[in-house]
Amino acid sequence: MIETGRIVIAGAGLGALYAALELAPRPVLVISPESLGEGASSAWAQGGVAAAMASHDTPEAHAADTLQAGAGTVDPEVAAMVTRVAREHIIDLTELGTPFDRDADGNYVMSREAAHSAARVVRVKGDQAGDQIMQTLIAAVRAATSVQVLENTQAVRLETEGSTVTGIWITRADEPSAPVLVKAPGVLLAGGGSGGLFAHTTNPPRIRGQVIGFAARAGARIADPEFVQFHPTAFDIGEDPAPLATEALRGEGAVLINVDGERFMIPAHPDAELAPRDIVARAIFAETQAGRRPLLDTREALGAEVLTRFPTVAETCARAGIDPVVQPIPVAVAAHYHMGGVEADLHGRTNLANLWVCGEASSTGLHGANRLASNGLLEALVYARNAARDIAALNLAADTAKVLPVFSAGGQELAPVAVQSLREVMTAHAGVRRTAAGLKQALATIARLEDEQAEDENFLNMCATATLIAAAALKREESRGGHFRDDFPESDPAQARRTRITLEEALAIRAKAAKELT
Known part of the structure; x- marks a missing residue:
């Protein structure tokens, strides 16, 4: 066990690095599964960041488009807040050195994307926004003496006392190892979504719902998991x-x-x-x-x-x-993108004390049932800052001693056949089109795979998120946004509300589904 006064950030994408910089000079430990900048979904984002920067546009219009695209389940307060502050984040990134596309007069070049009523997406070199923003943030993080980055390391489990998070368990990401507990005053989850749980995905290979999964296993409440874009x-x-x-x-x-x-x-x-x-x-x-x-x-x-x-x-x-x-x-x-995730309030807080979340691992109420194009990076920026400012209110010790874990042999190597089986069943039965029979089959298969790989914590985290997606999709007997049921093809106005579910509740739905198939 290691005790540290540093805030631990699980993940190393845009939200993680932006939050680390916002927390400076407070000491931070960033857990990065690969070399910094590699394998982060943020770096793969091509479109850009949505923000009402042009004279013909307004935050109110941006919020209205967000509500419209979200198919009835967007939180209006969240949409208003995020769109109102979008401009300041673009300016901050510009001041950090992000080379956003400009015209001859120095104005930001705005592009229009699907379901936007105006051209309001700020880009870099056409389709390289995510990569260029990440390179800017990486350079700033490398120069920040308050930020320690542990590369080739992954988080696998939260440590809790009651409903309070007291630390996080980490392992090597490049080879099996026994987990090491890092006790910390607070944890920010910023480790991406779950697109890799499906056989055909645009997400980096490591993004398979692990962060959502281990948060759910610790008792974190999950919102809107059925809504996958x-x-x-x-x-x-x-x-x-x-x-x-x-x-x-x-x-x-x-x-x-x-x-x-x-x-x-x-x-x-x-x-x-x-x-x-x-x-x-x-x-x-x-x-x-x-x-x-x-x-x-x-x-x-x-x-x-x-x-x-x-x-x-x-x-x-x-x-x-x-x-x-x-x-x-x-x-x-x-x-491509998971609208669901760990439920977060306006400050990025979860239902567990000392645990915050931002980025795609979160569910803030901004995206509803169907994320508006280029709102993903924007949400990560806004909630990274909100969470960092909330964390900064803690009475943190000025502990700048580096965390130096010593990993010993142990753990279990991820079984590629099991992972592929999980991805294939999710695509077949919990993908673009869903039915009750297919979702029950998916849940039964997930349960079997989980039993077969019960010693592999990484795989258990994936199965937890897959279970949440399929169970919530089975429970929602309508079609809305990214959730489409062939057996319930119409939207039901009575179900125009967000889902909130725990892993315990999802496992009960899974057990019932498996029993019905026997």
Whole structure:
């Protein structure tokens, strides 16, 4: 066991690093599963950060679009707060050195994405916002003497006394090891979402719901776990994770066609390619299921400009042998963003004392049932600061001694076959389209896999989050936002409310489902 006066931040993405800088000069310990900046979902974000920066736009309009996209379950107070402070975060990142795209007059270049009523997404080099913001934050963190980063280390469990978090258990991330307990005055969870629980995902390989899972196992209340956003346009080129064909391409006029050259989004929704993501995702999924391979066509809208304005897309195309100037890009639906997570109040607090959460591991009420494009990075920034300011109110000791864990042999290596089985059952039964029978099958399979790998704490965390997703999806007998039930295809106004669930409640639903299948 190690005792420290440092605040421990589990995760090393945008929210984690932004919070660490906000807490400076208070001592912080950042737990990073890989080398700093690698494997973080934030770095993979292509679109940008949504903020009402232009003269023609307002925070109120941004909040209204957020409420509209969220399909009836967005918390209006949260939407108003987040959109109101968005501008100051863009300015702060700019002052830190983030090279946001500017025009000749120095104004931020704004792009429009799906379900936004105005162009309000601030970008960097077209499609490199996440990476460039992360590089800026990494440089600042490296220079901050108050921040210690433990690389190649992962959090696997919370230590609690009653309903108070007193520490966190960590292991090596690059090889099996026995866990080490780090006792700390407070813990901030900032470790990403759960897209990797699905077989086709845009998320980095390590992002498989572990943080949500170990928080739930410690008694943290989870909100909205059934609401998973599937990005409509991931590259369908056989790579895992699937590279992202950014939403900004459709914002610039790219269209969706099938292998027969038909624009299938025109009859699907009045906004066609710029319809909310869940609608576009289901339309693309339907084309795939029908054998009419969906394609993203940038040829007329962008022509050769796609190569210079969207370099990440161009690089992926080149790797796959696709010339987007003359060929459409094969696309498929992929798990992209988890609206659900550990429930957080306006200050990032959870129901457990001394535990805060920000970023995709959280559920703040901003996203509702269907996140508005480019609100993800914004939420991470806002709640990282809110949580950091709340944590700063603690009477923290000025303990700058470094945490130097000594790991011994032990632990269990993650079983790749079990992980793949979990991912496949989640895609088959808890993915874009769901039914009661399929969700019950998913829950029964998760229970079996969990029993088979009962000694693997990492896998237990994944199974906890998978159970929460499937159990909440089974309980919600309607379709709303990112949650679609073939057996309940309409939205029910009586169910226009957020889900709040504990792991104990989800396990009871799982046990009942498994029993019904025997």
